[in-house]
Amino acid sequence: TGLSRPQRILKAVQKNATKGNPESVIAAIDHYCRHSEWAMNVGDEKGLILDSVVTEVNPSTALELGTYCGYSTVRIARLLSPGTKLITLEFNPDYAAIARQIIAYAGLQDKVILVEGPSGDLIPKMKQQHGIKSFDFVFLDHWKDRYVPDTKLLEECGLLRKGSVLLADNVICPGTPEYLKYVRNDPRYESRYFKSNLEYTKVEDGLEKSVFLG
Ligand SMILES: Oc1cc(-c2ccc(F)cc2)cc2cncnc12
Ligand SMILES: [Mg+2]
Numbered sequence: 607t608g609l610s611r612p613q614r615i616l617k618a619v620q621k622n623a624t625k626g627n628p629e630s631v632i633a634a635i636d637h638y639c640r641h642s643e644w645a646m647n648v649g650d651e652k653g654l655i656l657d658s659v660v661t662e663v664n665p666s667t668a669l670e671l672g673t674y675c676g677y678s679t680v681r682i683a684r685l686l687s688p689g690t691k692l693i694t695l696e697f698n699p700d701y702a703a704i705a706r707q708i709i710a711y712a713g714l715q716d717k718v719i720l721v722e723g724p725s726g727d728l729i730p731k732m733k734q735q736h737g738i739k740s741f742d743f744v745f746l747d748h749w750k751d752r753y754v755p756d757t758k759l760l761e762e763c764g765l766l767r768k769g770s771v772l773l774a775d776n777v778i779c780p781g782t783p784e785y786l787k788y789v790r791n792d793p794r795y796e797s798r799y800f801k802s803n804l805e806y807t808k809v810e811d812g813l814e815k816s817v818f819l820g
Contacts, residue, residue, distance in 0.1 A: 611643065611645055612674075612675050612701055612704040614638075614642075614643070615635060615638060615639070615675050615704070615708075618634055618635065618637075618638035619631055619634045619708055619711055620711065622634040622637065622638075623711065625711055625713065626712070627712070627713070628680050628681075628683075628684035628712040628714060629684070631680055631708065631711060631712040632650075632677065632680060632684075635647060635675070635677050635708075636649065636650045636653075639805070639806050640806045644805075644806055644807075645674075645805075646805065647677035647805055648678045648747060650805075651802050651803055651805070652775065652802045652803075652811065652812075652813055653677075653678070655800045655813050656681055656682070656745065656773065656813070659743075659771065659773050659813075660681075660682050660743065663742055663743045663771050664687060665686070665690065665741070665742035665743035665771075666687075667693075667738055667742050667743075668682060668690070668691070668692045668693070668742065668745070669692075669693050669694075669695070669732075669741045669743070669744045669745070669765075670682060670693070670695070670744075670745045671694075671725050671744070671746050671752070671756060672696065672746070672747040672748030672749070673694045673695065673696035673701060673702060673705045673720060674701050674705065674747075675704050675705050675708055676694075676704070676705030676706075676708040676709045676720075677708070678747060678775075679692065679705060679714075679718055680708065680712045682745065683717040683718050684712070684714060686717055690717070691717060691718075691719060692717060692718050692719070693718075693732070694718060695721050695723065695725045695728050695729075695748075696720065696721075697722070697723065697724050697748070697749075702720060702722045705720060706720055719736065725748060725756050726752065726756065729756060729763060729765070730759065732763070732765060738765065740764065740765050740766060740767040741760070741765055741766065742767075742769075742770060743770070743771050743773070744760065744766075744773070745773050745775070746773070746774040747774075747776070750776060750781065750782045750785070751784075753782050753784070753785035754785050754788050757772065757785070757788065757789070761818075766818040766820075767818070768818065768820030769817060769818070769820075770817070771815060771816070771818075772789070772795075772815070772816040772817075772818065773813055773815050774789075774813060774814045774816070775811075775813055776804075776811060777811070777812055777813065778810050778812050779804045779809055779810065779811040789814060794819050794820070795816045795818060796817045796819060797814060797815070797816040797817075798814070798816075799812050799815075800813045800814075
């Protein structure tokens with residue numbers, strides 16, 4: 607049945623982007639997904655909000671839940687200071703295989719550690735496997751019913767510290783009502799909604815930024 611959507615996205619990158627140029631990789635994916643076929647990247651509009659939060663936090667340690675094709679991985683990693691690492695977790699091996707190639711095409715493979723597997727199993731291993739004390743920044747962009755359990759897991763594993771920033775995609779569409787209730791009602795979080803649109807559409811979506819107060 608031919609190429610998968612992630613494979614078609616990789617081809618568009620190889621055809622239209624310049625090796626080692628993350629901006630051109632981002633632009634190639636956005637152009638393809640806006641004009642050829644929609645895909646669940648955070649996209650250019652919400653991507654600008656992601657960029658501004660990453661730049662503000664300037665994390666030494668960052669975690670992404672849900673890699674997909676690596677679009678937001680490239681957006682985040684391109685902004686990291688030298689010597690800092692982004693760990694990204696992806697459950698789907700086919701997505702992971704494409705993401706590795708897109709991250710490498712952008713020239714960011716030395717800043718990114720892509721781990722395949724279920725986030726619920728991998729999060730408790732972060733300290734021992736990657737020598738992580740805590741995460742300064744976490745981007746939640748995986749299955750919506752994992753946002754609350756994985757946030758609780760990060761807390762329980764001591765992976766959040768006073769000031770850690772969580773940024774969650776899709777809090778309106780497809781929607782994560784349980785997660786919004788959790789971070790907005792729990793006094794240990796200071797939460798704020800950044801209104802935007804679902805990638806490549808006019809449908810409302812947004813990002814929720816939540817600072818862990820410890
Ligand atoms: O950004 C996203 C968007 C959608 C999605 C799919 C279908 C639809 F109709 C609307 C939205 C699904 C996602 C799953 N994981 C991570 N991110 C996602
Ligand atoms: Mg998303």
